[in-house]
Amino acid sequence: MAEPAFRSTELTSPQRLRQLLHQVPGLTAADVDALVGRWQRPVHLRRGDFLIQPGQTDHYLYFIDEGVLRIFLPTQHEEICVGFGYASTLICSFPSFVEGRPSSYSIQTLKASRLLAITRADLLELVERRPNIGRFWRAEMERAVVGRIEREIDLLLPEPQRRLDRLRARSPHLFQLVPRKYIASYLRMTPETLSRLR
Numbered sequence: 001m002a003e004p005a006f007r008s009t010e011l012t013s014p015q016r017l018r019q020l021l022h023q024v025p026g027l028t029a030a031d032v033d034a035l036v037g038r039w040q041r042p043v044h045l046r047r048g049d050f051l052i053q054p055g056q057t058d059h060y061l062y063f064i065d066e067g068v069l070r071i072f073l074p075t076q077h078e079e080i081c082v083g084f085g086y087a088s089t090l091i092c093s094f095p096s097f098v099e100g101r102p103s104s105y106s107i108q109t110l111k112a113s114r115l116l117a118i119t120r121a122d123l124l125e126l127v128e129r130r131p132n133i134g135r136f137w138r139a140e141m142e143r144a145v146v147g148r149i150e151r152e153i154d155l156l157l158p159e160p161q162r163r164l165d166r167l168r169a170r171s172p173h174l175f176q177l178v179p180r181k182y183i184a185s186y187l188r189m190t191p192e193t194l195s196r197l198r
Helices: 013-022 029-038 096-098 118-130 131-158 160-170 178-184 192-197
Strands: 043-044 050-052 062-068 067-074 079-086 105-111 113-119
Touching: 013 062, 013 113, 029 113, 029 118, 029 131, 062 079, 062 118, 067 160, 079 131, 079 178, 113 118, 131 160, 131 178, 160 192
Parallel strands: none
Antiparallel strands: 043 113, 050 105, 062 113, 067 079, 067 105
């Protein structure tokens, strides 16, 4: 099978992760070394590959170095898109990762993707042992909770135009990264409605 085509002249995945972590306020060089040293598992996926499927347990948190992924809930009648991952963000099937239970969600690539993984055990050990990393992880969790609340507000709004406007204001980059049919699913509207609103 052919390997995904990635930009060869740029930084490696660990180097890019290190570069990003050095920008996090409160993390020392030693903290960054400790974190990067635990992101040991490289993952290369082609377009359409699954990172996780329902019934599998997600033991890893992933740093997306390159690519775009969608998180969706497969039902009998449709695939309900609940989120996206893209370069320089973290992704996992969060309920499965936190609780150690089989995932209800699928995570699938929309483009060839390159990721690095850290195990839950390694992450939690660093959170416990290094206070700065613990603060960093709590800040990430707080950001994720705020994002989920914003998403819930979106879904409660009856007007499709308001849902779209809120997403455009919050995450305008998604419209360059993600096919419209998945954005429509995320906004709980038909692709036709999204096209009409745009």
